[in-house]
Amino acid sequence: MKKLTxxxxxxxxxxxxxxxxxxxxxxDDAENGNSSGDSEENGExxxxxxxxxxxxxFFVTLEDxxxxxxxxxxxxxETVDAQDDSSKQVNDVExxxxxxxxLILINPTxxxxxxxxxxxxxxxGIPVITxxxxxxxxxxxxxxxxxxxxxxxMAGEYLLELVGEGALVAELEGIPGASAARERGEGFHNVAxxxxxxxxxxxxxxxxxxxxxxxxxxxxxNPDIEGVFAHNDEMALxxxxxxxxxxxxxxxxxxxxxxxxxVASVENEELAGTIAQQPTLIGEEAVQAAYSVLNDEEVEDxxxxxxxxxxx
Numbered sequence: 612m613k614k615l616t617x618x619x620x621x622x623x624x625x626x627x628x629x630x631x632x633x634x635x636x637x638x639d640d641a642e643n644g645n646s647s648g649d650s651e652e653n654g655e656x657x658x659x660x661x662x663x664x665x666x667x668x669f670f671v672t673l674e675d676x677x678x679x680x681x682x683x684x685x686x687x688x689e690t691v692d693a694q695d696d697s698s699k700q701v702n703d704v705e706x707x708x709x710x711x712x713x714l715i716l717i718n719p720t721x722x723x724x725x726x727x728x729x730x731x732x733x734x735x736g737i738p739v740i741t742x743x744x745x746x747x748x749x750x751x752x753x754x755x756x757x758x759x760x761x762x763x764x765m766a767g768e769y770l771l772e773l774v775g776e777g778a779l780v781a782e783l784e785g786i787p788g789a790s791a792a793r794e795r796g797e798g799f800h801n802v803a804x805x806x807x808x809x810x811x812x813x814x815x816x817x818x819x820x821x822x823x824x825x826x827x828x829x830x831x832x833n834p835d836i837e838g839v840f841a842h843n844d845e846m847a848l849x850x851x852x853x854x855x856x857x858x859x860x861x862x863x864x865x866x867x868x869x870x871x872x873x874v875a876s877v878e879n880e881e882l883a884g885t886i887a888q889q890p891t892l893i894g895e896e897a898v899q900a901a902y903s904v905l906n907d908e909e910v911e912d913x914x915x916x917x918x919x920x921x922x923x
Contacts, residue, residue, distance in 0.1 A: 655685055655686060655687060656686050656687070656713040656714065656901075656902070656905045657686070657687040657688070657689060657710075657711075657712045657713055658681065658686055658687070658688050658689070658712060658713060658714050658715070658716060658898065658901050659688075659689050659690075659691065659704075659707035659710070659712040659714070659715040659716065660674065660677055660688055660689065660690045660691070660715075660716045660718075661690075661691050661693060661700055661703050661704055661707065661715065661716070661717045661718065661728075662674060662690060662691070662692055662693065662718050663693050663695060663700070663718050663719060663720040663744070663789075664692065664693065664694055664695040664720070664817075665690075665692045665694075666694070666695070667817065667843075667845060668845075668870045668871060668872065669843070669844070669845075669868045669870050669888070669890050670718065670743075670890070672870070672871075672890040672891055672894075673718070673742070673743065673890040673891070673893050673894040674690055674894060675891065675894065676890065676891035676892065676893065676894025676895045676898075677690075677716070677894035677895065677897055677898045678690075678894075679891075679894075679895070680894065680895040680898040680899060681898050684898065684899075684902050686898065686901070686902060688898070689707065689710065689712060691703035691704075691706065691707065693720050695720055695786070695816070695817075696720065697719075697720045697721040697724035697725065697788075698724075700717075700719070700720050700721075700724070700725060700728060701724065701725070701727055701728040701731075703728075704717065704725075704728035704729075704731060704732060705728070705731055708731060708732055708735045708737060712737065713737070713738075713905055714737060714738045714739070714740065714901045714904060714905055715732050715737055715738070715739050715740070716739075716740050716741075716742050716897050716898070716901060717729065717739060717740070717741050717742065717746070718741070718742045718743050718744060719741065719744045719745070719746055719789070719790070720786070720789070721786065721788040721789060722744055722745055722746055722747050722788060722789060722790040722793075723747045723748070723788055724788070725746050725749075726746055726747055726748025726749045727748075727749075728749075729746055729748065729749025729750070729751065730748065730749045732749070733749055733750045738752050738901075738904050738905075739751050739752060740752050740753050740754070740755065740897060740900055740901055740904070741753075741754045741755070741756075742754075742755050742756065742893060742894075742897045743755070743756050743757075743791060743888075743890075743893055744756070744789055744790045744791045745790045746790075752900075752904050752910065753900050753904075753910045753911060753912055753913065753914055754912070754913050754914070755893055755896045755897045755900060755914045755916065756791075756893065756913075756915070756916065757888045757889075757893070757915065757916050757917070757918050758915055758918065759790070759791050759794035759795045759798065760794045760795075760797050760798040760801070761798060761918060762795060762798060762867060762886045762888070762918045763794065763795040763796060763797060763798020763799040763800075763801070763802075763840075763867075764798040764799070764801050764802050765798075765886055765918065765920055766795070766798070766799055766840050766865045766867060766884075766886050767798065767799045767800075767801065767802030767803045767806075767807075767840065768802050769865055769883075769884055769920055769922065770803075770807070770838050770840055770863065770865050770883075771802060771803070771806050771807060773838060773863045773865075773883055774807070774837045774838040774863060776806055776807075777806070777807065777808055778807055778808065778837040778838055779807075779808045779810050779833065779835050779836055779837055779838075780803065780807050780808065780809055780810065780836065780837060780838040780839060780840065781809070781810055781811050781812070781813075781826075781829050781833065781836050781838075781839050781840075782796065782799060782803075782809060782811070782812040782813070782839070782840050782841075782842075783813065783814075783815045783822055783825060783826070783839065783840070783841040783842060783846040783847070783850060784796055784812055784813060784814040784815065784842055785814070785815075785816065785817045785842040785843060785846075786814070786816045786817055787814055789817075791842065791843075792814075792817075792842050795842045795867060796812070796842065799840050803840075807838075810829075810833045810835075810836060811829055811832070811833060813825050813828075813829065815841070815846045815849070817842065817843045817845055817846060818845060818846065818849070819845040819846065819848055819849040820849060821846070821849065822841060822845060822846030822847065822848065822849025822850050822853075823849035823850065823852045823853045824849075824853075825846075825849075825850075826839070826849065826850035826852075826853035826854065827853045827856075827857075830853060830854070830857050830859070836862055837861070837862060837863070838862065838863045838864070838865070839854075839862060839863070839864045839865070840864075840865050841864065841865070841866050841867065842867055843866060843867050843868050844866035844867060844868045844869070844870045844872065844873035844882075844885055845868075845870070846866070847864050847865070847866030847867075847873065847882060847885070848866070848872060848873060848876060848882070850864050851864055851876065851881055851882060863883040864882055864883055865882075865883050865884045865885065865886075866882060866884070866885040866886070867885060867886045867888070868885060868886070868887075868888050868890070869885045869886065869887035869888060869889075869921050870885075873885045873921075874921060877921055877922065877923055880923050883922065883923060884920055884921060884922035884923065885920075885921050886918055886919075886920060886921075887918060887919045887920070887921050888916065888918060889916055889917065889918075892916050893916050896914055896916060900914060
């Protein structure tokens with residue numbers, strides 16, 4: 612009888628110790644990061660990145676810069692692609708909020724429509740940083756971008772230098788409602804409205820195929836066009852296709868962004884020039900700002916990224 616009692620006691624003690632070990636700090640659950648608040652305890656943060664479209668090489672490069680910087684800083688980054696759809700972008704941001712990200716970087720498709728998404732993040736206590744394009748509403752910690760107005764002026768001055776005072780030119784505009792389109796157009800008009808004859812300004816939505824189609828129409832209605840300013844390189848390259856197909860080699864085109872395709876086109880003496888935005892640096896600066904915010908460090912309201920003209 613004493614032997615049997617001892618056996619039960621031994622089994623009970625083993626069960627008790629086993630139960631204690633289930634909750635120990637060194638358990639598999641803790642090692643696998645299944646405990647609540649694990650990312651903060653390990654000094655890691657997860658940042659959401661909502662991009663207007665990854666169909667544009669500029670934003671692919673921007674994302675690459677952001678991802679590389681996040682890896683360097685030991686941060687996680689989750690990217691969602693709005694595909695140039697403002698409604699999808701709002702839903703994407705709502706999804707990032709549900710995933711519990713620590714901060715959201717937003718490259719708006721539409722500067723007005725994105726306000727609802729930013730407000731949702733504000734309500735959830737998640738900081739927001741805008742990238743390349745700003746937002747008209749909601750609370751934003753900081754904005755990372757080039758000076759698009761200055762870039763538009765730079766493009767206008769270069770086009771004026773190439774075509775001369777009073778020349779007939781056309782403007783291909785970006786997505787209506789996007790701050791980049793509005794600001795680049797403003798800068799261009801600061802120069803062109805006094806020095807050039809703007810035959811037409813038409814939206815081509817930052818898209819190469821639309822740039823081609825719109826330029827075809829412009830050539831039919833304004834055959835005396837001497838120069839074109841496009842709000843981004845994708846539209847500029849589309850315009851070049853239309854110009855080439857029409858057998859014209861007397862029209863100069865200036866773009867904006869300095870994507871790889873555009874720079875190659877400048878080097879081949881096709882595209883007259885492009886304004887370099889340094890998308891990699893924009894992505895890096897955005898993640899660096901996110902890191903500072905999440906570590907309770909002060910950041911400026913606007914963090915500019917330098918521009919330069921790339922020309923033949």
